[in-house]
Amino acid sequence: MAKTETPGENAQLKDIISHAKEYGFVYPSSEIYDGLQAVYDYGAYGVELKNNLKRLWWETMTRVSDNIVGIDAAIFMHPTTWKASGHVDSFNDPMIDNKDSKKRYRADVLVEEHAAKLENEGQVEKANSLTAALARLLEAEDLAGVRDLITNEGIKCPISGTSNWTDVRQFNLMFSTQVGSVAEDASTIYLRPETAQGIFVNFLNVQKTARMKVPFGIAQIGKAFRNEIVARQFIFRMREFEQMEMQFFVRPGTELDWYQKWADTRMRWHLALGTPAAKLRKHDHEKLAHYANAAMDIEFEFPFGFKEVEGIHSRTDFDLKSHQEYSKKKQQYFDPEINQNYIPYVIETSIGADRLFLLTLCNAYTEEKTEEKSRTYLKFHPAVAPVKAAILPIVKKDGLPEKAQEIVDALKYDFNIIYEDSGSIGKRYTRQDLIGTPFCIAVDHQTLEDNTVTIRHRDTTEQERVAISELHGRIAEATSFRRIFEKI
Numbered sequence: 001m002a003k004t005e006t007p008g009e010n011a012q013l014k015d016i017i018s019h020a021k022e023y024g025f026v027y028p029s030s031e032i033y034d035g036l037q038a039v040y041d042y043g044a045y046g047v048e049l050k051n052n053l054k055r056l057w058w059e060t061m062t063r064v065s066d067n068i069v070g071i072d073a074a075i076f077m078h079p080t081t082w083k084a085s086g087h088v089d090s091f092n093d094p095m096i097d098n099k100d101s102k103k104r105y106r107a108d109v110l111v112e113e114h115a116a117k118l119e120n121e122g123q124v125e126k127a128n129s130l131t132a133a134l135a136r137l138l139e140a141e142d143l144a145g146v147r148d149l150i151t152n153e154g155i156k157c158p159i160s161g162t163s164n165w166t167d168v169r170q171f172n173l174m175f176s177t178q179v180g181s182v183a184e185d186a187s188t189i190y191l192r193p194e195t196a197q198g199i200f201v202n203f204l205n206v207q208k209t210a211r212m213k214v215p216f217g218i219a220q221i222g223k224a225f226r227n228e229i230v231a232r233q234f235i236f237r238m239r240e241f242e243q244m245e246m247q248f249f250v251r252p253g254t255e256l257d258w259y260q261k262w263a264d265t266r267m268r269w270h271l272a273l274g275t276p277a278a279k280l281r282k283h284d285h286e287k288l289a290h291y292a293n294a295a296m297d298i299e300f301e302f303p304f305g306f307k308e309v310e311g312i313h314s315r316t317d318f319d320l321k322s323h324q325e326y327s328k329k330k331q332q333y334f335d336p337e338i339n340q341n342y343i344p345y346v347i348e349t350s351i352g353a354d355r356l357f358l359l360t361l362c363n364a365y366t367e368e369k370t371e372e373k374s375r376t377y378l379k380f381h382p383a384v385a386p387v388k389a390a391i392l393p394i395v396k397k398d399g400l401p402e403k404a405q406e407i408v409d410a411l412k413y414d415f416n417i418i419y420e421d422s423g424s425i426g427k428r429y430t431r432q433d434l435i436g437t438p439f440c441i442a443v444d445h446q447t448l449e450d451n452t453v454t455i456r457h458r459d460t461t462e463q464e465r466v467a468i469s470e471l472h473g474r475i476a477e478a479t480s481f482r483r484i485f486e487k488i
């Protein structure tokens with residue numbers, strides 16, 4: 001079981017959160033009003049990084065695979081969608097309140113954290129029997145039993161320190177709102193809690209109009225909303241977040257092979273992006289959701305322990321079959337190779353863009369200390385780094401700014417480039433390190449004579465002299481997605 005810690009206990013996460021805020025990556029939403037819990041805004045460098053990650057995922061899906069196309073479905077969907085998908089009836093988390101502190105918790109998380117504490121103290125068997133008991137009670141939907149487990153174990157509220165608990169209740173995580181301007185006619189609709197259903201309801205539209213043949217996939221990136229009971233750990237668990245999901249439609253009976261293939265492909269993708277193998281692991285689900293016949297998570301070792309970043313699920317024909325029943329519209333595919341109609345089975349890969357962002361930031365955040373000096377920098381893969389190069393005239397005179405501006409103009413249509421001429425060159429290097437710019441290009445007096453510049457490399461701080469005419473090629477090579485695609 002993964003070790004769990006609260007953010008207050010985790011110094012590294014705290015450093016990353018303050019770095020993200022101070023250097024323009026992530027701010028709390030509507031901060032001047034003291035923020036809104038579990039909602040965040042991305043700043044100048046954050047949005048570039050996030051867009052690069054999304055584009056990398058999108059192009060991996062729609063270009064590296066030649067049988068995947070994309071869609072962009074609406075956030076609002078017909079309310080019956082969520083009946084058919086099972087979200088109205090069962091997209092719940094069990095919650096419990098402490099009567100003294102008035103704080104609300106996820107009952108299952110309280111038990112899991114208690115078990116993790118026991119495990120850390122060496123009481124492994126007790127921890128295992130506790131998590132097994134929890135799984136049995138949740139499976140049987142025995143909420144009174146979950147409450148008994150919490151009180152019998154003497155689990156206390158970390159705020160009040162008491163065990164004065166309410167009953168455990170189910171809490172539906174979907175946000176609802178009213179559509180229609182006249183109150184009497186208005187009907188309740190939901191903000192989508194996952195993007196997948198927009199793909200399922202469009203399965204036949206896409207299959208027919210893009211002339212796809214099974215096996216094929218549909219990819220989508222978009223916002224999803226969940227009224228998470230406890231939102232913690234920065235952008236790890238948000239109430240408004242972005243998902244990148246791909247549903248791969250296959251012939252029934254072949255789904256478990258495809259499931260393995262996708263699990264391996266997605267793992268290779270994370271490795272190709274530079275995440276160390278030791279920080280990634282696959283975790284098979286012991287308890288499967290009602291719609292799945294196999295499921296696993298790809299977990300990353302965040303500062304607060306190994307946690308899910310991506311889910312790979314074999315969803316059978318559950319969703320399409322259920323939409324067929326509720327809509328009374330056939331969701332079948334005619335397979336010319338075997339001359340048969342069937343409802344395809346589905347393998348899903350689902351990753352949160354914000355969680356991938358947090359993974360990338362945690363991986364990149366580097367503090368280097370030697371006897372002489374210490375340095376903090378963000379070691380992003382150049383392909384996703386928010387700024388690719390900073391062009392820095394070493395002095396603000398003698399025609400150097402003009403020469404530097406010429407270089408900016410020659411590069412800026414292809415790369416995100418920064419020009420900066422104030423402060424010492426050392427300070428300017430430091431500033432670029434803090435936002436993870438892979439190349440600093442210094443323009444000096446020699447540049448005016450021979451059209452060469454100094455490139456300073458972020459990770460090694462080494463410097464080399466190169467011709468201006470080489471810059472475009474060098475940056476293009478280092479930042480191209482192609483090098484990542486080739487490793488998948």
Ligand code: ATP
Nearest residue numbers: 226236237238241308309310311350351352354355
């Ligand atoms: P968890 O167990 O962490 O709640 P989940 O199993 O409910 O996640 P899925 O429904 O499988 O998550 O969603 C797929 C992906 O969407 C997750 O792997 C994660 O990257 C992302 N995700 C889910 N919920 C959130 C959230 N509240 N905030 C940010 N990302 C999320």
